[in-house]
Amino acid sequence: MEEPHRSGCPINLTLEVLGDRWSLIVVRDMMFGNRRHFRELLMQNEEGIASNILADRLKRLLAEGVITRADDPTHRQKAIYSLTEKGIELLPVFAMIGAWGRKWLPVTEALSIRAELLEKGGPQMWAAFMEELRADHLGAPKPARSVRRELFEAYRAVVEKQAAEVG
Amino acid sequence: MEEPHRSGCPINLTLEVLGDRWSLIVVRDMMFGNRRHFRELLMQNEEGIASNILADRLKRLLAEGVITRADDPTHRQKAIYSLTEKGIELLPVFAMIGAWGRKWLPVTEALSIRAELLEKGGPQMWAAFMEELRADHLGAPKPARSVRRELFEAYRAVVEKQAAEVG
DNA sequence: TAATCCGATTTCATTTTGCAACCGGTTTTT
């Protein structure tokens, strides 16, 4: 028997699940970067997450029902991580955090263009993105619009513009 | 010389500032509970924050510009903590986190009624609350509507209803 | 057959957390 929770406040309970420096980073990479395998999450992570931390966070997110884990049929050793509906519905939280960070913290242009689009797109764009995530992660029908592609293309455009400026 | 940031991503930078189990709890208590003094934040905190943790978080939030600290003219030893505009604009983040936590985590009715009202009130209610916070913390003119009172009265009603049920 | 890739685990040093006791000074109560 251990104490279950510090309090029944929704803010507190959310912090108990996601209140650390890495959990939301992992979910972000799955959601916006479409990383589905351990190695992808490890090697392509912008902040340099360590493998033991990643393993621990995946385990926790799994236990909390934010993600699921399945065997990859194409590779006996590969695991595919997917967002649950609970995880997908973190999108509005990301949108708000992204908007706040973009306004108040020293973000870089390339890494904040997605947050800018998501803020300007509003709840309608969030809903479209969540539909897409349900298709990718939960097997729902694929919507025509791909918000993920829109976000990625905008990111790529910034990166290319900056490469041209330097080179 | 130390590495300044893990990356320029707005999500990451926000987590570097607020990504732990206590920082947002402190801001929440200032914002929704109107706690302005160290002892209030310490003694009335629902989750039982320790005094050294509270002191550390206040110091960090101060350094990050989320709150300010001033002497209390009525008591030579008292300090008054206030939210900055940067802190006040965390309200939409709280609204979204609260909505997510309320939907997916084992919240209690009393401690989640505020989140429910804030979710149903939408951006218009958030704006009204932020105006009130600017009055209380930044000396802006006092608006007629008091969202804080609305939230507190709803909370009190739930507590009283439950006391009646038990007694 | 050799190299690479797979999701982790292990080891160990450092940092953070949490609890409890305590501090010097101020204000209030008796």
Place this chain on the structure above:
DNA sequence: AAAAACCGGTTGCAAAATGAAATCGGATTA
């Protein structure tokens, strides 16, 4: 005037979390 309560913290210490680097046994690819 003396005692009690209150003020914003600090200190000491044990336990837990974090982070970097090396490593693991098995699976797949070249």
